[in-house]
Amino acid sequence: MGAPKQKWTSEEEAALKAGVVKHGAGKWRTILKDPEFSGVLYLRSNVDLKDKWRNMSVMANGWGSREKARLALKRVQHGTKDDNSMAHANADDTDEDSGDTRPLPSSSSSPHLGRSKGSMIRLDNLILEAISNLKEPGGSNKTTIGTYIEDQYWAPPNFKRLLSMKLKYLTQTGKLFKAKRKYRIPLAKVVPEKKNIPTMLRIEGRQAGSSPMRVDKKDELSVPTKGKIDLELQKMKSMTQQEAAAAAAQAVAEAEAAIAEAEEAAREAEAAEADAEAAQAFADAAMKTLKGRTAQRLMIRA
């Protein structure tokens, strides 16, 4: 009886995650009753939600609440292997391309200096996810976004600063719209026609922020200079190392929800090469973990 009869679909997981975002983790009954999710989760019970959330947390965080039991179990099963020093929490990618037609620069060789290997996942995805999940009409402000991310993820000490930087950066590159303290995703989600947005960005005359970051006479937001991107990358790398591990771990769990965003980002990666690359890498990583699961459950259980 304890069997994977009905595997959780992406929709269900998405609904669950959205529900958690909306009502908070633990309000399973509330989530279940929410008409927004009941359509998808109607054949799950509150306990199912709880267990699923637990499972997801376990594999994502590696430190849910069941992980100890797992380790203990593993220890027992694997015979004589006592004493483990669990002083490290590292999520790493295993490069195992079975017949993959894409070489992809393997990060297994980090030449000089202790470079953080793998995971180029950054706040970008988290921010986008936050905004799209929050689904706030006029967009979401920094605080809301921050709260969301802090809630769902591991919040680094300097997180607030990082968030501000990222928000600014995303706004500058046109990946986000800022209007009256609120951030929106300029995406044409359901729009059938491709909107060509020429120059309608940054109309706000005042940069209430701190650093204007050099406002060129002409607009370069469409095509950031290479140097600029490099600069951003540098900054990113140095500031990501801390949250990267945690974010990467979480990203695995959030892959299904975020993969769409990653694809979108890659698709409309006009000049943001860095972002496209990151998104692609992210998508690939996500794909690996997701393998092939196109199962469509049609069963109905009484």
Added chain:
DNA sequence: CTAGGGGTAAAT
């Protein structure tokens, strides 16, 4: 009802 500890067994 929820959190969590514990378990079973199907799928992979």
Added chain:
DNA sequence: ATTTACCCCTAG
């Protein structure tokens, strides 16, 4: 053998 979904039970 591990993962994953589901179940059961108990304490709040």
